[in-house]
Amino acid sequence: MVYDMERRYRSYILLALLTCLITASAGCLTGSSGPAPGDTTTITVTRTAPTPESPVATIPAADMALQLTDLPSDYVIRDRTASAYGGIDKIYQDLGWRQGYRASFYRLDKDRDDTTGIVQEIDVYPPDTVNEVYALEKEALLPPDDSTTDYQVPFPQQGDRSIAWRETRTVDRTTIVTYTVIFTKKNVYEKISMTGTTTDYEVLRDVAQRAAGKIR
Secondary structure (H helix, E strand, O other): OHHHHHHHHHHHHHHHHHHHHHHHHHHHHHOOOOOOOOOOOOOOOOOOOOOOOOOOOOOOHHHHOOOHHHOOOOOEEEEEEEOOHHHOOHHHHHOOOOEEEEEEEEEEEHHHOEEEEEEEEEEEOOOOOHHHHHHHHHHHHOOOOOOOOOEEOOOOOOOOEEEEEEEEEEEOOEEEEEEEEEEEEOOEEEEEEEEEOOOOHHHHHHHHHHHHHOOO
């Protein structure tokens, strides 16, 4: 009899322990940190759209002008000036000329009687007429059909469109060479020329690239 009672008592204890374990397990599952069925979590990602580039220049013409640091060290400033409306041909006034700037530089070697100059002309127009300005200036550069001294030269494109020419003249038995590059970028037209007894195509190419990079 005593043995049966003791065995029943042990059975009650085991049953109570199993009940506790089952209850604890259910509690752990209920308190899980995972999302409940049907629960969704929304993550908002903010994307910053790139700022569109302005189709027109946003700085004054004077701020687009070449600086001495943009040229070889042996060049000096000859003149820097804003262009006046009264000094602009009427055809360009009618095309909406807005503002302009002109800068000129030169280098001089008296021992070799050598002089070379670089001139930059900057003009700002409405976006819808700047291409017409370019067409007029390009036509003005065209040499006569029978010319053997003026011709177009290969040149890296500057800005949106560009063209370059080489002209040769003889003055008092001295050969004078002129390189001219014209280009547009946004609503800006530029003309850069190098003239002298010692010209350098590579220098002009570098200067033109620097000038185009200043238009923003």
